[in-house]
Amino acid sequence: MADVKSAETKAPAASGTWGDDKFQMPKRRLTSGGIVALVVKVVLLAIIDALTVFAVWVLIAKGDWIAAVVLGLVVIGVNVIYLRPGLLPGKYLTPGLTFLAVFQVFVIIYTGYIAFTNAGDQHNSTKEDAIAQIVRTSQERVPDSPEYTVEVYKQADQFGLLVAEPGGTTSFGTSEQPLEETSSAPGGWEKLNLSQIVRFQDEILAVNVPVSDDINDGTLRTSDGQKAYVYVSSLTYDEAADTFTNTDTGQVYADDGQGNFRAEDGSTLTPGWRVVIGWQNFAYAFTNDQIRDPLIRVTIWTFVFAALSTLVCFALGLFLAIVLNHPTLRGKKIYRILVILPYAFPAYLTGLVWAGLFNQEFGFINQVLLGGAQIPWLADPWLARGVVIFVNMWLGYAYMFLVSTGALQSLPDDIIEAAKMDGAGAWRIFRSVKLPLLFVAVAPLLIATFAYNFNNFGVIYMLTRGNPRFTDTTLDIGATDIMITMVYKVAFGGGGGRDLGLASALSILIFIIVTIVAVISFRQTKALEDLN
Known part of the structure; x- marks a missing residue:
């Protein structure tokens, strides 16, 4: 009987699963298929992580810290699930839960959020965007504006102007970036010829380059892609008082707390901006x-x-x-x-x-x-x-x-x-x-x-x-x-x-x-x- 037990004990040792009277698990061997799967998994996770880093950076730049933290924690959890062994159920549940969260849970939550706001035709953006749009839509050409020679440049879907000022200096700016003194257009910008200017005429007409960081100083506009003039708004924005004043009539428009600049007579400036208004939409219905x-x-x-x-x-x-x-x-x-x-x-x-x-x-x-x-x-x-x-x-x-x-x-x-x-x-x-x-x-x-x-x-x-x-x-x-x-x-x-x-x-x-x-x-x- 002892011989039989001895034989049974020694036999596995020859196969490499038992040795020195201690149990050892068989070593996992990566086949060619396993290596390919591992490489694919690592590459996909790397792509997801890179996109997440970029998204978190954008969210932080916009001040959305909560969204950035939530997104970062979720992606960290995904990495843990797919890189740590022993979490097999989570690997199958994660894709489904992700799509459920993105296409259903998020949609319901976001719809609920919009239901408590004044979102609509004239209330679709932030207050800063509304102020800039109000200034642009109320601008008129300055009668004695000097003539600026311009060249039109394009990068992706964005257009910019290289401006030769009457004093001899050269500046570059876009609708989002005020004029900055420079000798040439920044790298990556393509100069448009006459045929391209005609092709993108509507987009070029919509370009409003701020003269300075103060929106009240006006913007430069061009109608032919060669000459530009200064346009100034008839509405002056006072940042300290958070009001608009009509320079022609003297009427003052103040923030009414409902996403509008409103005057005492009830008139408002458009567009407004999105704000939370509570249960007003439900009450209105x-x-x-x-x-x-x-x-x-x-x-x-x-x-x-x-x-x-x-x-x-x-x-x-x-x-x-x-x-x-x-x-x-x-x-x-x-x-x-x-x-x-x-x-x-x-x-x-x-x-x-x-x-x-x-x-x-x-x-x-x-x-x-x-x-x-x-x-x-x-x-x-x-x-x-x-x-x-x-x-x-x-x-x-x-x-x-x-x-x-x-x-x-x-x-x-x-x-x-x-x-x-x-x-x-x-x-x-x-x-x-x-x-x-x-x-x-x-x-x-x-x-x-x-x-x-x-x-x-x-x-x-x-x-x-x-x-x-x-x-x-x-x-x-x-x-x-x-x-x-x-x-x-x-x-x-x-x-x-x-x-x-x-x-x-x-x-x-x-x-x-x-x-x-x-x-x-x-x-x-x-x-x-x-x-x-």
Whole structure:
């Protein structure tokens, strides 16, 4: 027995895994594939680290210390996960969590932040940018301005002027950099010839080179790329008092705390700048008559549209699935292909096609099918709503057909046979056996479909663009608008200009509504799990 143990102990030592009566793990050997993977990993991490260093440097230069610290800590964590052995789960989770944070969590947080600001057409940047823009837009050419000889230079998308001043000195500057005395243009700048000046004429006309660090001293502008003149603003900015004064009228504009320079008579200078205004956007949505009443109607219609679209799509899809799933039906494959054809066409294209078919004067439905009738399918509010639901059913029933077909084919045959032996008819089997079992698999998909239809921007915008418009509001909001199309119009202009802050507030409301509906629906569907 001792000999056997001795042999068992010495045998592994010959293979190199045991030695001197001490256990030793086999040494890892890097194959050619392992070396390539290691090199790729190191190179990718090096690229990420280099980009991160640059991004952190830019953020620190802008004063965004919090963002710089967060970004740095995240990338350090990524390096630890991928360089330290033994963290295999983290290596698989990190990419997914990163994309989740960037494309969902960050978007939600940033939208929430914008909802509490006055972001919009005239409030999209910082106060410093607004001051500079106000000065530029109010500038006029100085009548006795000396003539400056200039040469136009270009670097990437930026343009600069090499200025020969009347006194003989030479200076260079851009719209962001005031004139600095120099003998020639900085390195990396390309001098433009006459044909290039003509090509970039609009960009060159927009160049405003500050004469000095004080914006009140004016800027140089050129109209032909050869001569430049001094332009001075009629509004003088007092940095100490933080006010603008109109040199012609003497009117003073002061910071009103709402992102504007406002005078005592209520007039403001444009543009303003972005500031946090708290709950004002949410309050405005529920107190202003121009948006409150349309918002209520649009919200009700959104629920009706999402519920009816989900119901009719499921009903038609389930009906076709039952019919085409009959065991004695011939040519089922051909019929199924024909049924799912609408699912193969892009929704945007289908919306445009149906919009043409329902055209009141030239549409195929009125002119051919109805013999030249003039039915206002898309001009009457209720007809337009019916058309929207019909077209959405056309787009969505094929998906429900595929889902229902798969669910029907997975139902256990023994339960159905037992119901037949108990004397249940076809309708009773469907209502009491098939449909409850079907809901177990389909209910989560119905909830997801409802959420999708709640934000179904494409079919509404491509078919009706939300029309016909409501007559009791100046905003571009109509009878077929749902909340997401209303948000789009508010955000990107619909008669009242762009209001990104209000649009973000409405987006938060949509997010809250969909979340509440989804939570309640999933809780209700838990009862169906007992059927399993």
